[in-house]
Amino acid sequence: MTSGIHIVILGLSITSSWGNGHATTYRGLVRELAARGHRVTFLERDVPWYRDNRDCKAPEGCETILYATLEELYDSHAALVRDADAVIVGSYVPDGIAVGDWVQATAKGLPAFYDIDTPVTLAALAGQGTGYLAARQISGYGLYLSFTGGPTLRKLERTYGSPMARALYCSADPTVHGPEPAEAEWALGYLGTYSPDRQPVLDRLLVQAAHALPDQRFVVAGPQYPADIAWPDNVERIEHLPPGEHRRFYNAQSLTLNVTRADMVRAGWSPSVRLFEAACCGTPIISDPWDGLDSLFRPGREILVARDTADVVNALRDMTPEAIKALGHRARTRVLAAHTAAHRAAELESYLAEAMARRRAAPARAPRQTVATARA
Known part of the structure; x- marks a missing residue:
């Protein structure tokens, strides 16, 4: 044009x-x-x-x-x-x-x-x-x-x-999302509006991991979660996080969680905007599995894939800070090149x-x- x-x-x-x-x-x-x-x-x-x-x-x-x-x-x-x-x-x-x-x-x-x-x-x-x-x-x-x-x-x-x-x-916006020096406030976090079809996966991959690791801190940010959800004591809730605060939020996590809606899992090839934003910040991602994910990020090299609570717990317990940092750096490089x-x-x-x-x-x-x- x-x-x-x-x-x-x-x-x-x-x-x-x-x-x-x-x-x-x-x-x-x-x-x-x-x-x-x-x-x-x-x-x-x-x-x-x-x-x-x-x-x-x-x-x-x-x-x-x-x-x-x-x-x-x-x-x-x-x-x-x-x-x-x-x-x-x-x-x-x-x-x-x-x-x-x-x-x-x-x-x-x-x-x-x-x-x-x-x-x-x-x-x-x-x-x-x-x-x-x-x-x-x-x-x-x-x-x-x-x-x-x-x-x-x-x-x-x-x-x-x-x-x-x-x-x-x-996509991600590099003028808004990027790495910044920050101490990790949370071992694992999640950003997303409440959705009934995502909640069972969030419960399995974050809430149950929080129960298994009571000495680590977790966070869930986003609106419309029912008041009757019983969050563990080590899970912090943030009701609404404006886009201007997303960068600080991602940089304050050791790892961040991506959870995909059920219809999008069935269709495949449906990346969330949060996936690219977090990667652009250099924050390592743990995602639920879906077809097409490996066409965007290389599992094990640029993103972690978790099917159950044990996958998340093992990553939080066993990965070294150096390995976590390298994973996030490779994901950021991929986003800047294509997304x-x-x-x-x-x-x-x-x-x-x-x-x-x-x-x-x-x-x-x-x-x-x-x-x-x-x-x-």
């Missing part, structure tokens, strides 16, 4: 990281897109839970516009969407199906979908459906960007009719160029007519 284009993103949230990992992904991506000469406008639904927990009111690299209702979106921002070179709708956008229909009917440029929750989305589409994407819409998005790679991309194209599905993984926000912006740029070329070469198709189209 030889010159900058205008990209409009309608995403869950870029201004607040409260209870979601979308914000940090979007922040790094738009900053690096701007650095590559592109203009980015981010449209975010103004909802109370993000309004009350905004930790980045003016993200670098984009113009951020808040809208209160669908009617305001349709009435005030139709020209913006119509004239953009590419319009990307993100997963979990409130009223995302209505938003998607409107974008596909309104945008003259390339309509795309960015699924930061692909396995969850596909599991929902196979059942009761989602509020942010209908299966019928997938063929209408000229590009489907997915946090999940591997066989899922073929499924999106062959089963759901996506013209072009590509992996756009999460930064700058890498993702370059990948997105190439995907958009390819999808736009395909769109120009394809026969014209009539826009989908919706109630919103008439309003626009």
Whole structure:
């Protein structure tokens, strides 16, 4: 792509990281897109839970516009969407199906979908459906960007009719995440919002390890954990940790734990943003196993894989400080070589160029007519 284009993103949230990992992904991506000469406008639904927990009111690299209702979106921002070179709708956008229909009917440029929750989305589409994407819409998005790679991309194209599905993984931001001198406050920590399907794994790999090692300190950071969870005395709880504190948090751990949601384990090739952030800090990682993990980090050299409590306990007891440090250094080297926000912006740029070329070469198709189209 030889010159900058205008990209409009309608995403869950870029201004607040409260209870979601979308914000940090979007922040790094738009900053690096701007650095590559592109203009980015981010449209975010103004909802109370993000309004009350905004930790980045003016993200670098984009113009951020808040809208209160669908009617305001349709009435005030139709020209913006119509004239953009590419319009990307993100997963979990409130009223995302209505938003998607409107974008596909309104945008003259390339309509795309960015699924930061692909396995969850596909599991929902196979059942009761989602509020942010209908299966019928997938063929209408000229590009489907997915946090999940591997066989899922073929499924999106062959089963759901996506013209072009590509992996756009999460990433780390080296301007935010990096090593820093710190004494280890915790032997093992975990950062993540509560999820019922992750909790049994967290219990097996951290809580039970804490019971087995009462002389070591552990920490779990993240919101929405039920009040009735019985944490061991040596497990510290942090309710919410803003992105600005993630670096210090990771650097204060000897090892950090990565736990993957069940749908993403089944799909494979679904790295968490925390995986890359921790590695970028040089913090060694213990992860639950899933297909595709070894395509990102070399097990035993750049990451540890734990299937049960004993694997975690043995690592905490037996690894020397030198071995732990070397593991973290190798993981950081891998991230800096392939998994930064700058890498993702370059990948997105190439995907958009390819999808736009395909769109120009394809026969014209009539826009989908919706109630919103008439309003626009």
